[in-house]
Amino acid sequence: MYTPRQLDRTRQLAYTHTGITLSANKDVMIANRLDKLKRSLNHDDVDAILTSIERGENIEIFVSALTTNKTNFFRESFHFDDLKERVVKQSITNGEGLKIYCSAASTGEEPYSILMTIESAKEEYDAPMLNYSLIATDIDNEVLNHAAHGIYEWSKSEDDFPHWIRPSNYFKRKQHPSRDGDYLIKIKEPLRRKVVFDTMNLMSQTYPFKAAEFDVVFCRNVLIYFNTLDQNTILKKLFRTLKIGGTLYIGHSESVLDLIPFVERYGQNIFIKTKEFS
Ligand SMILES: C[S@@+](CC[C@H](N)C(=O)[O-])C[C@H]1O[C@@H](n2cnc3c(N)ncnc32)[C@H](O)[C@@H]1O
Structure with missing residues (x-):
């Protein structure tokens, strides 16, 4: 659990460094992002982390933890x-x-x-x-x-391609499967x-x-x-x-x-x- 003050400091820092506006109903999301930030920095004291970011340290890691990067091939095809x-x-x-x-x-x-x-x-x-x-x-x-x-996981991508794209023209199969046995593909x-x-x-x-x-x-x-x-x-x-x-x-x-x-x-x-x- 994070305090309202910690959530507000995160909101302020997110806006300052990315422009992302995190409204009041995003508290659960902010908490998840702070968890990620703590893992990335291998540090448990969230106040100390926020203070370091306010001082201009760890900005890149903070931005990475705060952004939502969901995407896929041929999204909105x-x-x-x-x-x-x-x-x-x-x-x-x-x-x-x-x-x-x-x-x-x-x-x-x-x-x-x-x-x-x-x-x-x-x-x-x-x-x-x-x-x-x-x-x-x-x-x-x-x-x-x-x-x-x-490099991408094939099983996560295979349904994304429109019928007029032949993936084998653009990807090669990586020799080694990923940890869960899925195949990795690499852009040629x-x-x-x-x-x-x-x-x-x-x-x-x-x-x-x-x-x-x-x-x-x-x-x-x-x-x-x-x-x-x-x-x-x-x-x-x-x-x-x-x-x-x-x-x-x-x-x-x-x-x-x-x-x-x-x-x-x-x-x-x-x-x-x-x-x-x-
Ligand atoms: C949800 S993804 C969308 C990706 C892709 N455009 C799509 O439609 O699938 C949003 C991306 O915007 C980036 N982003 C967020 N704030 C940004 C900013 N201020 N300037 C540039 N990119 C930003 C994030 O890092 C993230 O990768």
């Missing part, structure tokens, strides 16, 4: 159908390349799903010369490390090299991208952790990096808020930028 059927097709027709940004990449399933989609579309549309790049960021270095290694090196992973806090004042840099921005299932004011601020900063005509994908329970007059809704949480935010 209609976004990948749209990427393949509309976005990639258009870019082949226009003879232009594609620059994509994935802003809450977690353990990598989302950015690798983007890559598999584009590679599979290139093959299907016989467009081997299509140029594209993908930048994937997250605030949590631990999940980014996992993403960079690209040529695909892995097509994504650049980096750490970025969406709450940062400025983003390291140019205006109108991207054709596509993925910002899925992360806005829900922020308050409405911060969601709007983040959306506007992301929107600035998107070209006119570019596509923004957000999660199923998220909304574009103040951006509504500046986008065309194309499908389920698929938005096309029609004009600059003013």
Whole structure:
């Protein structure tokens, strides 16, 4: 059990370092995260831990313990159908390349799903010369490390792939099964090299991208952790990096808020930028 004071200090620190807003009904979740933090630091005194974080120590471990990293391959698969059927097709027709940004990449399933989609579309549309790049960021270095290694458990993933993806094209089976006997799969090196992973806090004042840099921005299932004011601020900063005509994908329970007059809704949480935010 944690005291109301300990829960409040955690709430404050979570907001300061990640922007994540933990409301009063999240006490059980905060307690679970504090348990994880104690295990990670191998330390039992939660007050001492919170004091160290308030002093600016152990921030990376704290962020890792506080974030929710749930994800899977081809989550909300209609976004990948749209990427393949509309976005990639258009870019082949226009003879232009594609620059994509994935802003809450977690353990990598989302950015690798983007890559598999584009590679599979290139093959299907016989467009081997299509140029594209993908930048994937997250605030949590631990999940980014996992993403960079690209190793996953097959049984947890096998039902995730749409019928038009042949996993054996993109994964190799690791020789050694995981501890529970499940097979591990590893992203093949040529695909892995097509994504650049980096750490970025969406709450940062400025983003390291140019205006109108991207054709596509993925910002899925992360806005829900922020308050409405911060969601709007983040959306506007992301929107600035998107070209006119570019596509923004957000999660199923998220909304574009103040951006509504500046986008065309194309499908389920698929938005096309029609004009600059003013
Ligand atoms: C629930 S996962 C969603 C992953 C993926 N986008 C998806 O839809 O499956 C949310 C991710 O957002 C990241 N995150 C939380 N706060 C963040 C912030 N302030 N800046 C960047 N990423 C953040 C977490 O570390 C976590 O990996």
